[in-house]
Amino acid sequence: MKKSEKVADILNILQKLYPKPPIPLNHKDPYTLLIAVLLSAQCTDARVNTFTPALFELADNPFDMMHKDVDDIKAIIRPCGLSPRKSKAISELSRILVEKHQGQVPCDFDALEELPGVGHKTASVVMSQAFEVPAFAVDTHIHRLAYRWGLSTGKSVEQTEKDLKRLFPKETWIALHLQIIYFGREFCPARGHDPQACPICSIYGRKGIKKS
CATH class of the missing domain: 1.10.340.30 (Hypothetical protein; domain 2)
Incomplete structure (x- = not known):
């Protein structure tokens, strides 16, 4: 399976689950x-x-x-x-x-x-x-999920940012940052993760290889 097809699958899952992800930090300006x-x-x-x-x-x-x-x-x-x-x-x-x-x-x-x-x-x-300037903020959680899903090598946060920017369309970056954060909290935590209950890991196993 081409990586572009996997990226499209993951993006589709995230957009269906979190079509309009809210900013989690309370602020007014x-x-x-x-x-x-x-x-x-x-x-x-x-x-x-x-x-x-x-x-x-x-x-x-x-x-x-x-x-x-x-x-x-x-x-x-x-x-x-x-x-x-x-x-x-x-x-x-x-x-x-x-x-x-x-x-x-x-x-x-x-x-x-x-x-x-x-x-x-x-x-x-x-x-x-x-x-609303396209940017892709990568924290340790996004870094971890990108590696788990086989989207990046996981060698550094900087490399993960470059990989995700290369893989995903620029117009998706702002929402995608939040979508991955919310997904990680709900389905793909660092500890106690159940791959079979995860909408992405149940499809793509370790390092993002699609299960047959």
Whole structure:
């Protein structure tokens, strides 16, 4: 079976299950999305959603956030882990947004990745979900599923991103990122995975080889 046929099968399954996948992080604009995505590093989206209301009550824009004490930010975001580093990054990136970007989140990969605490994955999420610019944010979960389904070698997150961008049409990237995340949570977890109950793994076995 050609890989292109498998890709079409997987895309069809994901689009039927999650035709309009919602953004899992609660936010109201590009700035609050940026902060939520930054906080989601090594923390679940559901957990982030439990304390961002308190954080955004403290400040929901860079003009106000840059003036808040870092310790006050840290106290609120402590449940997500890495709070000392993340609280400092939130304070510093807010100041940079005000001083260099008129308080606006830039719609530019390079400018985003220059911000403290913002890597390529975070920038990709913001570009795609806030500005609808085609990007394919690959986290450890998408990286794992791409390898499990035989879509990538699994050697690095960077390689997985290149492989998925090559395999899937550009116009599908924004939704597909979310579709794979939701699918992994519901059917294809890292632990306790039942291949026979998985709509994709029940068709494609280990390393994405189609079962006869």
